[in-house]
Amino acid sequence: MENIVIGSGPAGRLASLELGKLKKEVTLIEKNHIAGTCLNEGCMVICALTDITKFIDSNNRFNNYGFIKSQLDISYEKIVEKIIETQEKLRKLNQMENESFGNNIIYGEASIDGETVNVNGESFEYDNLLIATGARPFIPDIKGCEYGLTNKDILKLDKVPEKLNIIGGGIIACEIANIYSTLGSEVNVLARSTFLKELDDAAKKYLLERIMPNVNIIENTNIKEAFKDKVLLENGDELEGIPFFATGRTPNSEIAEGFVDLNDDRTIKVNDMMQTSKENVYAAGDVTGGYLLTPVARMEGIAAARNMAGYLNKISYSCIPQTLSLNMEASFVKNEKSECSEEDKATIGIPGIAGPSSFWNILTGDTGYTEVEFDKENNKINRINSISPSSTSDVAYLSFLMRMDYDLDDYSEFLEIHPSTDSNYKIIKNMWL
Template identity: 85%
Template sequence: MRNIVIGSGPAGRLGSLELGKLGEEVTLIEKKHIAGTCLNEGCMVVCALTDITKFIDANSRFNNYGFIKSQLEISYEKIVAKITETQEKLRHLNQLENESFGNNIIYGEASIEDNGVTVNGESFEYDNLLIATGARPFIPNVKGSEYGLTNKDILKLDDVPEKLNIIGGGIIATEIANIYSTLGSQVNILARSTILKELGETTKKYVLENIIPDVNIHENTNVSEVFKDKVLTDDGEELEGTAFFATGRVPNSEIAEGLVELNDDRTIKVNEMMKTNVENIYAAGDVTGGYQLTPVARMEGITAARNMAGYANKVSYSCIPQTLSLNTEVSFVENEKSECNEDDKATIGIPGIAGPSAFWKILSGDTGYTEVEFDKKNNKINRINSISPSSTSDVAYLSYLMRMDYDLDDYGDFLEIHPSTDSNYKIIKNMWL
C-alpha cells in the first residue's frame, strides 16, 4: 500500500521507520530539516546548551572549593557553530536510517488535494496518509511582540543577551532561564499565574532556591507591551532586556483544514488509534495536541504506522514521565488514573544521595531532593518528583512500573548499582517496604 507521511519530526520519522520495517511503501515529505523541532530548534538544542551550563556550574563549584583554579572564556558563536555541525551529522544519520528501509524522502512544502499530495509540483497518490506536521511557538497578542525571541531564535543569536525577560512560567521558560542565567545573562521570568505548576511545592521551591537562584521570578504578571530592549508589565513596571516568549505552542494544522475534523484549539482530532474522522488519514505528534513530548510523539507515530499497515494498535497516555533539563535534572511522573483518597496518601521526601555528579554538591547542601507519594491502601506509587543527576532514567523506569500497575512489593528484589544518585530506591525499599 502507498503510504505518505508529511513531517519528519519524532512522530513522522518513527512512523516512517515503522512502516518501512513492516514492508510498506513509504514517501516521507519534509518541509525543511529531518528530525523536526526536537533536533533542530527544541529539546536537543536545550540539552546541548545545558551540557555546557553544567560544566560551567561544576567549574564554579570546584573553584570555590579551591582545588581547581580556572577561568572560563565562553564563545557563544563557537557553541552555536558546533551545535549546528552536530545537527548536520545527525540529520544525515536520520536520513540514512529512514532510507535503509527503502523509504523515499522528499524535501519541500506539501499540500493535500483530492486523494493526493503535491510537493515541488509533483503529485503523489496515497492509500494512507499520516499528518505529523508538529507545532510552532505561540506568540501572544501583545503590542510589539515582533521584537520577542522564541526557541527558533536560540541559534541565531550573536551572543548571550546581557538581560533577558522570559515570558511564560512552564518547563521551557525555566530551561531557557537556567541556560542564559548560567551563561551570564540577568534573567527575569514573567509568569501570568504561577511558575512550574507541574511540580510539587517542595520540589518547585528547591528548583528556585538551589538550581536557578539568580533568576528573578515575577508571578501573576502580565506583559502589556514589548520593546526592542525592554518589556512593560500591566502594573507599569519597565524591565530592561530582550523578550523571549515561552508561552506554549500552536499546531501546524493548516494543511488539514477542511480535510479532517479539528478540535477547538485547532489541533487535529484523532482517536486512540491516531485515526482522524477520515478513514485513511491519520495524525500524530504535536499537531494533535496533548503531551508535547518527543517520546510521546514517537509512540503516537509508531501507533499510527501499525494501524496504517493493518496491525491494530492503541495508544495509552497513563503515567507519562517528564523532565526539566537544568544543571541538575528534575523529573516527575503522576498516575492520573489513581483513585486514591487523601486519607490513603502518604508522602516521603529526602535529600538527594551522593553519587555520580552529586558527591561534590554535599559541601554546599544541594545534592537534590526526591519526593514519592504512595497509595497506602493499594501499595502503589501515585506520584514522583525527583531532582538528581540520574532522575531522567530513574523516573522513566519507575513510570513503567506504575503503567504496568505493579505492586510495590515487586520492587523489593530491585538491586541498585553503587554508587547511585537515585533516592527512589532508598525511599521505596528502605523507608516504605
C-alpha cells in the same frame, strides 16, 4: 503510493521507520530539515546548551572548593557553530537510517487535495496518509510581539544577552532561564499565573533556591507591550531586557483545515488509534496536542504506522515521565488514573544522597530532593518528583513499573546500580516497604 507521511519530526520519522520495517512503501515529505523541532530548534538544542551550563556550574563549584583554579572564556558564537555542525551530522544519519529501509524522502512543502498530496509540482495518491506537521511557538497578541525571541532564535544569537525577560511559566521558560542565567544573563521570568505548575511546592522550592537562585521569578503578571530591549507590564512597571516568548505551542494544522476535523484549539482530532475523521488519514505528534514531548510523539507515530500497516493497536497515555533539563535534572511522573483518596495518601520526601555527579555537591548540600507519594490502600506509587543527576533514567524506569501497575511489594526485588537510584531506592525499599 501506499503510505505518505508529512513531517519528519519524532512522530513522522519514527512512523516512516516503522512502516519501512514492516515492508511497506513509504514517502516521507519534509518542509525544512529532517528530525523536526526536536533536533533543529528544540530539546536537542536545549540539551546541548545545558551540557555547557553543567560544565560551568561544576567549574565554579570546584573553584570555590579551591582544588581547581581556572577561568573560563566562553564563546557563544563558537557554541552555536558546533551545535549546527552536530545537527548537520545527525540530519545525514537520520536520512540514511530512513532510506536504509527503502523509504523515499522528498523535501518541499506539501498540500493535501482529497486523496492526493501535492509537493514540488508533483501529485501523489495514497492509500494511507499520516499528518505529523508538529507545532510552532505560540506568540501572544500583544503590541510589539514582533520584537520577541522564541526557541527558533536561539541559534541566531551571536552573543549571550545581557538582560533577558522570559515570558511564560512552564518547562521551556524554566530551561531557557537556567541556560542564560548560568551563561551570565540577568534573567526575569514573567509568569501569567504560577511558575512551574507541573511541580509540587517542595520540588519547586528546591529548584529555585538551589539550582536557579539568580533567576528573578515574577508570578501573576501580564505583559502589556514588548520592545526590542524591554517589556512593559500591565501594572506599568518596565523591565529592561530582550523579550523571549516561551508561551506554549500552536499546532501546524493549517494543512488539514477543511480536510479532517479539528479540535477547538485547532489541533487535529484523533482517536486512540491516531485516526482522524477520515478512516485512512492519521495524525501524530504535536499537531494533535496533548503531551508535547518527543517520546510521546515517537510513541504516537509508531502506533499510527502499525495501524496504517494493518497491525491494529491503541495508544495509552498513562504515567508519562517528564523532565526539566537543568544543571541538575528535575524529573517527575504522576499516575493520572489513580483514585486514591486524601486519607490514603502518604508522602515521603528526602534530600538526595550521594549518586552520580553528586559526591562534590555534598559539601554544600546541593544533592537534590526526591519525593514519592504512595497509595496506602492499593499499595501503589501515585507520584514521583526527583531532582538529581540520575533522575531522568530513574523516573523513566519507575514510570514503566507504575504503567505496568506493579504492586509495591514487587519493588523489594529491585536491585539498583550504585551510584544511581539512591533516593528512589531508599524511599521505596528502605523507608516504605
